[in-house]
Every structure is written in structure tokens, then in C-alpha cells.
Amino acid sequence: MKSTDNNMQTISPGNTTNLRRLGWSSFFQDQFTIEDTTSCFARVVGMRRNFFLVSQGEEESIVTVCGSLLKDPEMCYPAVGDWVILRDSSIVAVLVRQNALVRKEAGTKKRKHHEIPGHEQVIATNLDKALIVCGLDRDFNLRRIERYLTLVYNCGVKPEIILTKADLHQDPGVYADEVEAIAFGAKVHLVSAQDDVAINRLRTDLASGVTAALIGSSGAGKSTLINRIYGENIQTTGAVSENLGKGKHTTTNRDLIVLPTGGMLIDNPGIREVALAAGDANSVSAFPDIEEMARSCKYLDCTHAHEPGCQVLKAVSKGELSDDRLKSYQKIRDELRYISDREVKSAARVERERWKGVAQKIKTINKKKYHR
Structure with missing residues (x-):
């Protein structure tokens, strides 16, 4: 095995033991038939302003996007969760995605009809499920949950709903029943600060190789949820404003976090506006x-x-x-x-x-x- 300048091993399509820990499957394997010893495969685990964090299952490395990829309008720009081909510490191609969680860029709903429509924003890719996080405080809104479900279903992803801050109510099960009445088969999890049963269940569901994305409003408790599932305080958390009932954007980057169980969570900044994108006409409906x-x-x-x-x-x-x-x-x-x-x-x-x-x-x- 050769090594690139950033200490990443060059691999062949047949040597994928470490990659399977990150969700590599036959879907990606079948996209290649010829061994290329000058390139290697990796998964995007983080995005920053001018570079990406990628992993082959062990250490993370910093890479950039090659100029030819940026200039080709038919090529996909990398997103967190993507599998990519690396050459000389640069992303030269993005593998075909199994799915992508996509929404319109924030603010597009307020534009007038005659204005140019907003670009689509890729939240995460190659997911096994999307976890919709909603706090049982001022954040709780059935109509908003319906929009989240539509967003997820339109992208061909399986949704689950996590209701946080259940300890704020004497009978949080009432809220869970309301959500189940509109979720039609999607799992609904009640999470409270004192009860670890739901957290342990989520840990079990996030088995090795399983990738899930967390989406929800700022202050819904996504970062706290990640810390509890992980078992350590790895994400910064913030208080919710008592006057406005809104949380601050404590998460400002998109990152794929590998859990001790082997599962993966893609954290996302809070979504203020659930702006829908055109979806799959054959997708499951939220209604x-x-x-x-x-x-x-x-x-x-x-x-x-x-x-x-x-x-x-x-x-x-x-x-x-x-x-x-x-x-x-x-x-x-x-x-x-x-x-x-x-x-x-x-x-x-x-x-x-x-x-x-x-x-x-x-x-x-x-x-x-x-x-x-």
C-alpha cells in the first residue's frame, strides 16, 4: 500500500474493511470495476469554508476540491456524508449518492413569485434515517413537524421524530400521541433529562455503519442529544431565550460524528425555515x-x-x-x-x-x- 502526502492509504475497491465502518456498501463498490492505485476513497465527515474533512475509517484528513470539479457544472459539489475519490489531497469526484437530504436555501419562501428561485442546499447525503428533533417547549408545532416529514420523505429518507425536554411536562405522552397521529408509522421517541431508556434505545438503533442526520430548530436540544448518545460532552450547548423561546446557533458547522457504537450522526445548524425542495414524485407522503x-x-x-x-x-x-x-x-x-x-x-x-x-x-x- 502506498500513502498520499496527507498520510492516507491508497486503496483498491476490494480493500474496504475500514470504509465499511463508515457505511461503505455494495452500492458504492459497484460504481468501480477498474483498480486505480493513484486514488483512494473516503467519506466527507466535515465541511469548513475552504476545505473538507474526510476519513477512511480511522484518522481524519484535510482536503480541498480540485479546480476541474469546481468548473464542471455537471459534477456534484461535495457534502457531508458523500463518498469521494481523492487524488493528491484533493477531491476529484463525488460518488453517486444513495439519497440526499435537500432543502431550498433559507429565505426563499419570502421571495416574490417573479424572482429567481433559491438554490437547493444539501444538508446531508447517503443516510439511513433522518432524526427530526423537536423540543416540548415553544418549539413544539405539529404543522412544522409535518413540513419536516414532507422534506424527509421527498428526499427518499426514512424519518424518526425525537421529542426532547419531556421532563417539562407531567404527561409528555399526550404530545407523543399527537405526533404519532400525524406521523403514520414513523418512530416517535420521548427524551427527558432524567430518563436514559430512550437514549439507550437510540444508541442501539444507531448500530455500526448506520448513518443518521439530525435536523430541527435552534434550541431543540440536538447538541445535548448528541452528547448523551455519545456519552461525553463533545458538542457545545446553549440556553434557550426565555423571552423569545429561541435557541442560539451553537452548532455552526455540519459534521459527521462517529459514535462509540459505530453508528454515525450528522449534526446540522438549527433550521429556522423549512423551505421545501422539489422531491421524488413516487416518495411516501406525509399525509x-x-x-x-x-x-x-x-x-x-x-x-x-x-x-x-x-x-x-x-x-x-x-x-x-x-x-x-x-x-x-x-x-x-x-x-x-x-x-x-x-x-x-x-x-x-x-x-x-x-x-x-x-x-x-x-x-x-x-x-x-x-x-x-
């Missing part, structure tokens, strides 16, 4: 209850807003479905449709079609008035 009801609606293109024979509205009137959940579904559905349209149409065309529809509705209303 399976509403979509199941919609199959029995009178019209195939029912918007569940005013149409006769709408089974979804019927369920709301009977109290079987909350109006808040329906509004959340409609808002997310419309947002995803708009994002999808922006992928294939110019902003001007989308806007013209929107106003054409408005004009047609006004014309129809005027005709009804005239015939009266």
Missing part, C-alpha cells in the same frame, strides 16, 4: 390519511376546498380530520406544485398561467351575474 380519503372524492382533480362530493371536506365536517391539518396539506401541496412548475417552466410563464386562471374565474363569475 397518507388525506390522500386515502381523496381517492373517494367525486372529482379526480378535487382541491378539497369547495367541490361537491369531496370526502376530505366531509371528514372535516364530521370531526374525523382537523381543519388545521387539511390547511397544512393544501399549503404544502401547492408549494410543491409551484416548485415543480419552476423546475420546467420559466417564472414568467408560471406567472402568466396563474393570472390567466384568475382572469378566467373572474370571467365566469361575471357571466353568472349577467345571466341572473
